[in-house]
Amino acid sequence: MSLKPVSITTGSNFTIESEMSWSDAVTNCQEKNSVLVEIPDNTTNEEIRDLLPNDTEVWIGLSKSIYWSRTSSRGLSQPNWGEGQPDNFYNYENCAAMMLENGMWTDEKCTNLYPFISLYKISYFCLD
Numbered sequence: 001m002s003l004k005p006v007s008i009t010t011g012s013n014f015t016i017e018s019e020m021s022w023s024d025a026v027t028n029c030q031e032k033n034s035v036l037v038e039i040p041d042n043t044t045n046e047e048i049r050d051l052l053p054n055d056t057e058v059w060i061g062l063s064k065s066i067y068w069s070r071t072s073s074r075g076l077s078q079p080n081w082g083e084g085q086p087d088n089f090y091n092y093e094n095c096a097a098m099m100l101e102n103g104m105w106t107d108e109k110c111t112n113l114y115p116f117i118s119l120y121k122i123s124y125f126c127l128d
C-alpha cells in the first residue's frame with residue numbers, strides 16, 4: 001500500500017509503505033529520494049504512532065551498525081527504548097522498530113517484515 005502523503009508537525013511529508021525488511025525499506029526510500037523515518041522527538045514519535053494500527057511494529061531509521069551509538073549526537077532526544085530493550089535477543093537483533101501498542105522502540109531481526117514510513121523532505125517533494 002502506498003497512501004497519500006501525510007503532513008506532520010515537522011513540516012515534512014510521509015507515505016506509509018507496506019512490509020519489507022529493514023534494509024529493503026532503506027533502499028526503497030533511497031530510490032524515491034526519501035529516507036526511512038527518524039524520530040527526533042516525542043511529538044514525532046506520537047504522530048507516527050497514530051498513523052498505523054496498534055497491532056504491528058514499524059521500522060525506524062536506526063540500526064546498530066550505523067546509528068545506534070550516534071543517537072545522542074544526532075540530536076535525538078533520549079532514545080525511546082522499551083523496558084529491557086535493546087536486548088539483542090538471540091544475538092541477531094540489529095535494527096530498530098517502534099512497537100505501536102505503546103510507542104516504545106525495540107531492536108528486531110533486520111529481515112523481519114514491517115511497514116515503514118518514508119519521509120520526504122520538502123525540497124524533494126513534488127506536488128501534482
Ligand SMILES: [Ca+2]
Binds near residue numbers: 088093106
Ligand atoms: Ca528486542
